[in-house]
Amino acid sequence: MLKTARRSKESKDPEGRMPLGEHLRELRNRLMKAVLAILVVTVVAAFFQKEIFDFLLRPILSSVGCPDGASVAANGKPCAIIKTDTLLSPFTIALKVALMSGVLVATPVWLYQLWAFVAPGLHSHERKYAYVFVAVGAPLFLGGAWVAYEIIPQTAEIMLGFSPVNVQNQIALDAYLDLVTRMVIVFGLAFELPLFLVGLNFAGVFPGKRMLGWWRGMVLALTLFAAVATPGGDPLSMLLLAGPLCVLYFIAVGISIANDARRRRNNPDAALSDDEASDLDLTPEALGEVESVAPPRALPEQASGEHNDRRTNGYDDIT
Incomplete structure (x- = not known):
């Protein structure tokens, strides 16, 4: 089995070319690895769902949270309480939060699997630019997500400011999490x-x-x-x-x-106008053809210095 694997690696095209069936199998393997990484992180996040919930609810509870179920905060401004609708809602919401955490935390893994599938078809300079774009794109997305997280308190205070007097505001937990997810994605993509x-x-x-x-x-x-x-x-x-x-x-x-x-x-023709032709240098040095051309190989009779009228295998020199 080791010899077979070694032969497959040696016979692999360095330019990444392979039959369609091999491409599909590689895509399947990459997807399986990405999904497995997401599942593993999701299971781990399920054990820390309380800490994750506290992190997600902190912006709204710190700004408009109601003390002891009151309808108005201590400063006289409207407040809200977080609620669930059905008996199964806490369980389904916990699964949703764990899965969302798995996708976000496992981002380096599934991005690498996507890159490993695409990279063999790119040139060297294209790979260099792709590395730079990925290295810059990840911090930009995180910056947008941070801005979305930071403006949630101000947004909640303004929206609840339209509440009538003596009305208790109740916010569904799943609706709030959907809002946070949309804001993080929109702000991250905007950045x-x-x-x-x-x-x-x-x-x-x-x-x-x-x-x-x-x-x-x-x-x-x-x-x-x-x-x-x-x-x-x-x-x-x-x-x-x-x-x-x-x-x-x-x-x-x-x-x-x-x-x-x-x-x-880096462009020698940058100063030329659109209707002006550039000078062409057709010398072998400019074209990269600097190697000398070897003279034609002489026939055995010519190499030995014998007369040119000698025949070889019934043919003269010209033939």
């Missing part, structure tokens, strides 16, 4: 915008100067997006989302402009 713009620039789709010309429209679009993405719609929550997005946008524009300048320095 990936500069990485997406830089990727388009590196691919040659948009130059940096064109992106800079969009700054008025982009600032307005990011502000409108922040107003829609934040549930409360208050100015503080909008600024907490729109401000970092605008800063990241201008950082992406600066990186794109620097990349365009680097391309112009």
Whole structure:
């Protein structure tokens, strides 16, 4: 069995080419490893569900939580209590939280499995850029998730401010967790915008100067997006989302402009106009053909210095 495995590794194409059946089997193995990692982390998270619940409920309970079931907090502002609807709700919600934690914590594992499946089909420079994008994209997503977690208290206070007097607010636990999950995903993906713009620039789709010309429209679009993405719609929550997005946008524009300048320095034809042809250097040195061509091999009679009218196997030299 070891010899068979060794032969399979030696016969593997270094460029990652393989039949369709091999691709499907490798995809199946990668998916199984990713799912197994998620299941293992989910089982471990199930033993710490109390700590996870405390972490997720801390923002809303610290801001609008009701003391001892009262309808109004000590400062006179409306408050809320967290409730469940059915007998099975605590169990199903615990499973949902454990699974969500498993997917998030096992992200490095299933991202690596996805990368290991795609990487053999990429060139060396494409792999280098992919490493950089993954290394930068993960902190950006975590930054967006942190902003979403931090604005939950302000959002809860503003939304409960519309409650009538002497009305007890009850928030379903599963609905609250769904809201937190949506906010984390939306804010995390929104923080990936500069990485997406830089990727388009590196691919040659948009130059940096064109992106800079969009700054008025982009600032307005990011502000409108922040107003829609934040549930409360208050100015503080909008600024907490729109401000970092605008800063990241201008950082992406600066990186794109620097990349365009680097391309112009490395391009000898950058100063030419669109209707001007570049000079072609067809010398062997420019084309990389610097090796000398070996002279034709002489016939045995020619190599020995005999007369050219000698025949070999019935054929003369010309034949």
